[in-house]
Amino acid sequence: MLTCIIVAVPGLGASVQKSLLRIGGCIVGTLLALFCTLFILPHIDSVTGLLLMVIPAIALSGWVAAGSERSSYAGVQILFAFSLAMFATFSPHPNLAEIRDRVTGILLGITVSTLIHGLIWPEAEGKTLRHSLASLFEYMAERMHPVVWKTNTHAEGWLKLDATQKLLAQVALEPNWRSNDNEELTLACQLLLGKLREIHVALYRLETEYARAIGDPKLRHAVMLANPVLQTLSAEVKRYAQALQSEPGSIPAIDSQLSQLMIDMQQGSMDTEAFRNRALLLRTGELVALFRSVPGWPDDNKSNVSGV
Structure with missing residues (x-):
């Protein structure tokens, strides 16, 4: 539902562009979260280790977000996907269902939005x-x-x-x-x-x-x-x-x-x-x-x- 609302912008091309940035940013953030959950998180037992794990992801998302206006939205999605997967609760958890559900929900929302904007209600510019x-x-x-x-x-x-x-x-x-x-x-x-x-x-x-x-x-x-x-x-x-x-x-x-x-x-x-x-x-x-x-x-x- 949130994906359908976010990518519903004026213009079919703008909607496709935002959908691609949302998918790309979400996939990068999800892969980072998956890597950290499988290989780094089991070995962390202090706040210092947690900071050393999340700072590179935050730096990457900030670098993308501070770049060109055409791709800055992907940086926000990288951080959002990474944070939602890693900090959904107040303690570390090895459950990967949050990562899977987020990717599936975004892909489903973009599919529905693309069908509506492309076939039922196109808004060409x-x-x-x-x-x-x-x-x-x-x-x-x-x-x-x-x-x-x-x-x-x-x-x-x-x-x-x-x-x-x-x-x-x-x-x-x-x-x-x-x-x-x-x-x-x-x-x-x-x-x-x-x-x-x-x-x-x-x-x-x-x-x-x-x-x-x-x-x-x-x-x-x-x-x-x-x-x-x-x-x-x-x-x-x-x-x-x-x-x-x-x-x-x-x-x-x-x-x-x-x-x-x-x-x-x-x-x-x-x-x-x-x-x-x-x-x-x-x-x-x-x-x-x-x-x-x-x-x-x-x-x-x-x-x-x-x-x-």
Whole structure:
């Protein structure tokens, strides 16, 4: 019953992920308890020996729990399974029924929960993943027009990227996601996230150069050359994001209207005044090149139960 309640989280992929962590942590904790019960506990006759037995198990569970958020729950389960098997009573006991009953109960609870979530009441997050990717593109577009340097922008962008990466990891665990030949969509999402990370770093560099140039009257011409490109690029990225939020068939890459603007910017950069801050123009060109290399969304004509 407790297992069914614990793994009943929003999203089929998140539920599967938590079930796997619960099973893995429980098995490791149970094996540790079984080893200690059979080989160490019969030779312990003091509190010091008891501490020497349990400290390694506590250290292992604490190390796992303090790690990545994706696997930290397994550390809690290691300690919980070990403690319940070793300290169920106030005195040592060689009865292994507690260990057996806990493993059996968890496996039964996960089996029931998986059948309910997978067959009777599936809650796929494929569409949520696509909307999360679209919101990332909208976020990048808003940062390009107007360009404003903020101290917390870099950290905020990484948080958004990490949240989407976590959602992708959960969606990839959904049974219907894998059983419907969706490896191409998983690869497409991973490529988009990788490209967005590069764009986030390049955009932060651009914001830094832009803030330095906007404060210097001698560098206004370079800012004027970069502004039309960034404005058009922002509009193109917003169009891409809006198409991604809808039911996409095949979304074209971000490329239209940018070629001529890049030519105009390069010709204008030959001016002596603009040449003093070529760093801003180079950052702008780098950002445009990254966005133009963003792949189009694959065709969704194939049946897709996940809703992506």
